[in-house]
Amino acid sequence: MNSSCKSLAATVALLVSGLVFANDNITIATDATFPPFESVDASGKLVGYDIELAEAVCKEAKLNCNIIGAAWEGMIPSLLSKKYDALISQLTVTSARRKIMAFSDVYSLPVFRFVARKGSNLVITPEGLKGKVIAVQTGTPMDAYITRYFPGSTIKRYSGGSEPYLELAAGRADVHFSYEAQVLHSFLRKDGGKDFELVGPRMTGKDAPEFGEGVAIAINKSNTALLQRINEGLRAVRDSGQLDALDAKYFGVSSDAQ
Amino acid sequence: MLSDYITTVLGAGWVSLQLAFISLVLAVVIGLLGALCKRSEHRVLRYLLAIYTTFVRGVPDLVLMLLVFYSLPALLNQSFETLGWDYQVEFSPFAAGCATLGLIFGAYMTETFRGALQGIPHGQIEAAQAYGLGRIRTFHSIVLPQMIRLALPGFTNNWLVMVKATALVSLLGLQDIMFRARGAAEATGKPFTFYLIAGGFYLAITVLSLLALAWVGRRYSMGVRGLSR
């Protein structure tokens, strides 16, 4: 029966889709729930700061990049098992992560901040938030920091970057702890965010080891060739002023000033 | 702006349907093979099939999908590395979804087809053999039409359950209607609207499938004696 042979062949082809050899075609994965860095727009396309940066880096490094969205919970393990070649998703470089994967040069220094409802008058200290609900994205440096320093609070961990905002708006969480740029430029700018404000201290990598040394592109440790090419591409993007242009486009300031 | 999101969400219904149809083909193929194995005289085949159906019906769909999408490539790639092969296996969410749904519902189809085959009076097959009809001709003209009629209720049920199970593949990252609905819900802050739309899509598929398969059932039941009144 011809049609069943064809469909069987198609199924086999689908099942073994993606035999990856070390060549110029690389797959970069991102967790597209983190606007304005990476998100999916109304028509389903991947857009954002990291997406444009990745495209620029690949162009400079003459790599054929396929940028795909992936579920956050499987992203890092998938990098380790070589399902993906690189990850660009505002990944913070921490000493724990350095042990298991390689990072490109740092391209951004994030600031971490709390966001809460206006007028909630919450004191952003471990005592002040005792018994309160803090929402974080699971498995991130923010998760690690809150878990360590706020043991008296109820911590709710979410698999995506945008879910915590729904929960914050619904009142299921009292505060959310994330990247200041992300809160400011995606949540607070929208209708749903007008009743909320940034609260608490501005924290960076210098304030706690959990916050790491900045944001970079993650690559599998064994793929030293790719690491070199990505760094070359990144250098070219920085030198040509494209990085500053991106910062201006998305944030109106250069990343060094953050 | 909202309408753009709605268009994208509904458009992704096509991905869900593709996933469902390809999984259906896989499930039917596995189901037919499985039904034949279960009725075979070889004990090994029967045992293998028992292990397969027990495993597949004992583990939740979601966990099976996570196993196929994450654990299987991890295991294979690790083995390849220790063997020294420079080979990487990788499944797309679509492929992993098809494979898992095909496996799960192949087990249920096996039961459905086995029951259907059992319902065909063996005398008819003996009569066909007495008339000199070959095995393939017997299957095609005698067994298959009756099997379709007998298997239809179970088939319908399996298909409907599978259509709904496709929603789980969105958790692997497949950009189907569920995934898009979730993204739209988070981007616009209107989860009720978008999940309602996605729910409406699945409900429409359910109702259409029920009507279509009822029509098929009536067609294949022509000439079958009903209850005398």
Place this chain on the structure above:
Amino acid sequence: MSWDVIFENIGRFADGAKLTLLLMIIPLAIAFVLSVALALLRDSPRLWLRSLIGGYTLVFRGTPLLIQLFLIYYGLAEFDLLRESFIWPWLSSPLICVLIAFVLNTTAYTTEIFAGGLRHLPPGEIEAARAYGLSPWAQAKRILLPAMLTRSLSLYGNETIMMLHATSLASTITLMEITGVARNITLNYYIQFEPYVTAGCIYLVLTFILVGCFRFAEWRWAAYMQPRRG
């Protein structure tokens, strides 16, 4: 292979299993009571009642449980009216939302299963009961219910297994049942094989126990329906 991680976290899996059983048993218990009532009314002579129950089962059997879960957990939270009402402290808890979604879902399926069992009752039994002058309540208690339940036993057993498996969806809204624990471990320890295999094994064991219970129940109460041997 990092099975040592699993052994370190076996306590979390145990807690997860407890939550899984909770998420399975409570909805099944509530749904059982509701379904018996709805099944008895399912083929009522009153059109509005039939349509209402039929519509309910169609909607909840025709849409994925995942969507029902998200509609109740995320969707209802969108409405200020609900958020400011007195039931909000319950609705805001993921556990309560999951239980509500599971109850609504499994009631729909169980109602149809029981109603199907009821339809296959020989009409002669009911006529005889009426001839004996049994009230509708007594009819239901002594004739309809036992027959309906024993006839539905194997399908109901399947439905309980489906409920066990459905508990894995609770992991999508932050609940740490078995699947949630497994997913959390993959995230924090970067291993993808051991946690899911462990979770799968736990579910297999639980399913076996459940199947065993129903085989026993069938032997104890529905043996008269098995085909006779010899």
